[in-house]
Amino acid sequence: MDTETENKTQGVASKTMRIKGCEAVVRSLIAEGVDILYGYPGGAIMPVYDELYKFQNEIHHVLTRHEQGAAHAAQGYARISGKVGVAMATSGPGATNLITGIADAQIDSTPVVCITGQVFSHLLGSDAFQETDIVGISTPVTKWNCQVTKASEIPGVIAKAFYIAKSGRPGPVLIDITKDAQQGELDYEYEPCKGVRSYVPIPKTNPDAVKAAADLINAAKKPMIVWGQGVILGKAEEELKAVIEKAGIPSAWTILGASAIPTSHPLNIGMVGMHGNYAPNKLTNECDVLIAIGMRFDDRVTGKLDVYAKQAKVIHFDIDPAEIDKNVKTDVAVIGDSKDSLAQLLPLLNVNTHESWLQEFKDLYAIEFEKVIKHDLTPTKEGLTMGEVLKQINIETKGNAAIVSDVGQHQMITCRYADFNITKSNITSGGLGTMGFALPAAIGAKMGAPDREVVAIIGDGGYQMNIQELGTIFQQKVPVKIVVLNNEFLGMVRQWQQLFFDKRYASTEMTNPDFVTIAKGYYIQGKRVTKREELADAVKEMIASEESYFLEVCVEKEDNVFPMVPTGASVSDVRLS
Amino acid sequence: MNEEIKLYTISIYTENNIGLLNRVSAIFQRRHINIESLTTSQSEIDGVNRFVIVVNITESQAKRIVGQFEKQIEVIRAYYHTEEETIFTESCMFKIKSALLFEEPQIQNIIKDSNTRIVTVNKEFFVLEKSGRRNEIESLRRDLNVYGIMQFVRSGRIAVTKDEMKITEMLQAFNNQ
Ligand SMILES: Cc1ncc(C[n+]2csc(CCOP(=O)(O)OP(=O)(O)O)c2C)c(N)n1
Numbered sequence: 013m014d015t016e017t018e019n020k021t022q023g024v025a026s027k028t029m030r031i032k033g034c035e036a037v038v039r040s041l042i043a044e045g046v047d048i049l050y051g052y053p054g055g056a057i058m059p060v061y062d063e064l065y066k067f068q069n070e071i072h073h074v075l076t077r078h079e080q081g082a083a084h085a086a087q088g089y090a091r092i093s094g095k096v097g098v099a100m101a102t103s104g105p106g107a108t109n110l111i112t113g114i115a116d117a118q119i120d121s122t123p124v125v126c127i128t129g130q131v132f133s134h135l136l137g138s139d140a141f142q143e144t145d146i147v148g149i150s151t152p153v154t155k156w157n158c159q160v161t162k163a164s165e166i167p168g169v170i171a172k173a174f175y176i177a178k179s180g181r182p183g184p185v186l187i188d189i190t191k192d193a194q195q196g197e198l199d200y201e202y203e204p205c206k207g208v209r210s211y212v213p214i215p216k217t218n219p220d221a222v223k224a225a226a227d228l229i230n231a232a233k234k235p236m237i238v239w240g241q242g243v244i245l246g247k248a249e250e251e252l253k254a255v256i257e258k259a260g261i262p263s264a265w266t267i268l269g270a271s272a273i274p275t276s277h278p279l280n281i282g283m284v285g286m287h288g289n290y291a292p293n294k295l296t297n298e299c300d301v302l303i304a305i306g307m308r309f310d311d312r313v314t315g316k317l318d319v320y321a322k323q324a325k326v327i328h329f330d331i332d333p334a335e336i337d338k339n340v341k342t343d344v345a346v347i348g349d350s351k352d353s354l355a356q357l358l359p360l361l362n363v364n365t366h367e368s369w370l371q372e373f374k375d376l377y378a379i380e381f382e383k384v385i386k387h388d389l390t391p392t393k394e395g396l397t398m399g400e401v402l403k404q405i406n407i408e409t410k411g412n413a414a415i416v417s418d419v420g421q422h423q424m425i426t427c428r429y430a431d432f433n434i435t436k437s438n439i440t441s442g443g444l445g446t447m448g449f450a451l452p453a454a455i456g457a458k459m460g461a462p463d464r465e466v467v468a469i470i471g472d473g474g475y476q477m478n479i480q481e482l483g484t485i486f487q488q489k490v491p492v493k494i495v496v497l498n499n500e501f502l503g504m505v506r507q508w509q510q511l512f513f514d515k516r517y518a519s520t521e522m523t524n525p526d527f528v529t530i531a532k533g534y535y536i537q538g539k540r541v542t543k544r545e546e547l548a549d550a551v552k553e554m555i556a557s558e559e560s561y562f563l564e565v566c567v568e569k570e571d572n573v574f575p576m577v578p579t580g581a582s583v584s585d586v587r588l589s
Numbered sequence: 590m591n592e593e594i595k596l597y598t599i600s601i602y603t604e605n606n607i608g609l610l611n612r613v614s615a616i617f618q619r620r621h622i623n624i625e626s627l628t629t630s631q632s633e634i635d636g637v638n639r640f641v642i643v644v645n646i647t648e649s650q651a652k653r654i655v656g657q658f659e660k661q662i663e664v665i666r667a668y669y670h671t672e673e674e675t676i677f678t679e680s681c682m683f684k685i686k687s688a689l690l691f692e693e694p695q696i697q698n699i700i701k702d703s704n705t706r707i708v709t710v711n712k713e714f715f716v717l718e719k720s721g722r723r724n725e726i727e728s729l730r731r732d733l734n735v736y737g738i739m740q741f742v743r744s745g746r747i748a749v750t751k752d753e754m755k756i757t758e759m760l761q762a763f764n765n766q
C-alpha cells in the first residue's frame with residue numbers, strides 16, 4: 013500500500029495517509045503504545061479484525077472466550093502495569109457482555125478503553141440485527157463514551173479516549189464505531205490528545221489546605237491514616253511512606269489500597285472495613301485525626317456512617333472533588349494529585365513516633381491474633397483453612413507475587429493474609445465485587461507483567477463464572493497459577509445465611525465437577541489437595557512450575573471470615589466471632 | 590440536623606454533546622431526585638450549551654450533585670443557586686375558542702390586566718402567551734379555565750444568576766495553556 017503522501021502546510025511537514033477507518037483504529041492504538049488487547053470478533057467489528065490480522069507483528073490480539081473475560085483481562089493488565097487496558101467486541105451481545113467489566117472498572121477507577129463495533133449508521137435506530145444502544149447502556153458506567161459514525165473522526169476520538177481513560181482519576185471509556193465509519197476512508201494523521209477544555213484532570217493542590225492538614229496532624233495525639241488506591245494510581249507510594257515514617261502515624265488501608273506499603277512495615281496496621289483488622293476498625297472511633305488518602309469512604313469501609321469517626325477531625329486527600337464530603341464530612345480537604353499533595357505535606361510535618369498510640373494497635377492485634385489469626389493460619393482442627401493456604405503461598409512466593417482474587421470469603425482471607433512487598437500486587441474487584449473477575453484478570457495481569465509471579469485465588473463459585481478462560485490460558489500459554497479454594501459453598505453468602513438467616517442455606521450449596529479433570533482438559537497441569545500434609549509440597553510445586561498450574565484445595569466447608577463489621581453496625585462493634 | 594429542602598436552580602455549562610442529557614438525567618435518577626423542570630439551550634458563548642434545572646432538595650444534596658455534574662467530561666462548570674440568587678421566569682401559552690372573545694367580554698379584561706400577549710387570532714381560536722412567575726401563570730390559568738381552555742402549556746423555569754459565572758474566562762485560560 014503506497015498511499016502515503018507528504019503534505020507541506022506552512023513549512024511544517026505533516027504526514028497524512030489515505031486509509032480506511034478500520035486501519036486507522038489499529039494504527040491509532042499502536043500510536044498510543046498499545047501492543048496487546050483482548051477481545052472477541054463478530055460482524056460489526058470484522059473490518060478492524062482484518063486489520064489486526066495485518067498488523068499482528070505490532071499488536072497482539074488475545075482472543076478470550078467471552079467478552080466479559082476480555083474486559084476483566086484488560087482490567088488486570090491495567091491494574092498491574094498502570095497502562096491503559098484495551099478490550100474489543102462486536103455490536104449487540106458482544107458489547108453488552110463487556111458491561112460488567114466496564115462497571116467494575118468505573119467503580120474501581122481502572123483505565124480501560126473499550127472499542128465496540130456498531131451497525132451501519134443508516135441502520136441506527138431501526139432495531140437492526142445486533143444493534144444495541146451501547147452508548148446509552150454504558151453511559152452510567154463510563155467516565156466517557158462516544159459513538160463514531162465517520163471515518164475521519166476515528167483518530168481524534170481514540171486519542172481523546174486514551175487521554176480521558178488514563179488522566180486524573182482514571183476510568184473506563186467506550187468508543188462505539190459504526191461499520192461504515194470502519195469502511196470509509198480518511199486522511200489519517202495521529203495527534204495525541206493534550207487536553208479537553210471542559211475537563212480538569214488534576215486540580216492543583218492548594219498549599220493553604222496542605223498547611224491546614226499539617227497543622228492538624230502536628231497537633232494530633234492519636235492520628236491515623238487510611239489510604240486507598242489513590243496512592244497507587246497517583247504513584248505516591250514513596251511519598252506516603254515518607255509521611256508515615258516521619259510523623260510516626262499508624263496507617264491502615266482499604267482493600268484497593270493494599271500493597272502500596274509493604275505488609276511488614278511496622279506502621280502498617282492492616283486493613284479497614286467489613287472484614288478488615290480488629291485494631292484499625294476499632295480505633296477509627298478513637299483517633300483524634302483521621303487522615304484519608306485517595307480513598308472514598310465506601311460503606312464497606314465506614315459501616316454505620318453516623319457513628320463513624322465522629323470524635324475525629326477528618327482530613328481528606330483526593331484527586332476527585334466530588335468525593336469530598338460525599339459520605340464523611342471533612343474538616344480539611346486537600347484536593348489534588350496524591351503524589352504532589354503528599355510531597356508538599358512532608359516538609360511541614362513534625363517528626364513523631366506516637367508510641368503509646370501505636371501500642372494500642374498492637375494490643376488489639378494481639379487479641380485478634382489469639383481469637384482469629386492463630387486459628388486461620390495454624391489450625392489445629394482437621395479441615396484445611398483458607399488462611400493456611402495463603403500462608404503457604406506467602407512462604408513460596410516470599411511475598412513478591414501479584415495476587416489476583418475473586419469475590420467472597422477467599423477474597424477477604426487473601427487480602428487479610430497475603431504478604432505484599434511490591435505495589436500494585438493486590439488485584440481484586442473491590443467496589444463492584446464481581447464474581448468471575450479473577451481468572452480473566454489474572455490473564456491480563458500476567459501479560460501486563462510477564463516477569464512477575466501471578467497467583468489467582470478463587471472460590472469454587474466464582475471460578476465457574478468465567479471458567480471458560482482456561483481456554484485463553486491454554487491457547488496463549490499464559491503461565492498463571494490458579495488456586496481454587498473449594499468449600500463446596502457460595503461461602504460468603506452461606507456465612508451470612510448462618511449468621512443472619514438462621515442457617516437457612518438457600519441455594520448456596522454447590523455440587524462441583526472434577527476441577528482437576530477440567531483443567532487437564534485444557535492441558536493445564538493440576539492437583540487436588542485434601543489433606544494438610546499435602547499442602548506445602550503442592551504449593552511449592554505450583555510456584556516452581558514454569559507453566560500455568562491449577563491447584564484445588566478442598567477447605568473446611570463451613571468456616572467463617574472474622575473479624576466482621578455486620579452491615580449497618582458501627583466499626584467499633586467489629587466482631588471477632 | 591434536618592436540612593431544609595428548597596428549590597435550587599442548577600446551571601450547567603456544557604459542550605454540545607448528544608449523550609449529555611442522558612448523563613445529566615441519570616445522575617438525578619440514581620439518587621431518586623425529581624426534576625421540577627429542565628431547560629437546555631445555547632448559552633452566551635458560541636458552541637456552549639446551558640442546562641437550567643430546578644430541583645427540590647437540601648443544600649448538601651445540591652452541593653454533591655453539582656460535584657457529580659462537574660465530574661462529567663463534557664461539563665465545563667456547574668453551579669447551584671437559591672431563588673434569591675437568581676432572576677427567573679417561566680412562560681406559558683393558551684389556545685382558546687375565538688367565539689369566547691366576543692361572548693365573554695371579561696376575557697378581554699383578564700388579558701389586559703395580566704399583561705398577556707395575544708400571539709394570533711383566527712376564526713376558530715386565538716393564542717395567548719405570558720411570561721412571569723409561577724403564581725402569575727397559575728392564577729391566569731385559573732381565571733381562563735372558567736371559560737374553557739383548548740390547550741395549555743407551560744415551560745420550565747429559565748434563570749440567570751445575579752453573580753458572575755466566569756465561563757468565558759475559564760475557557761480562555763484553557764486556550765492560553
Ligand atoms: C456476579 C456476582 N454474583 C453474585 C454475587 C454475590 N456473592 C458475593 S460472594 C458470593 C459467594 C462466592 O462464593 P465462592 O466463589 O465459592 O467463594 P467463597 O465465598 O466460598 O470463598 C456471592 C454469590 C457477586 N458478588 N457477584
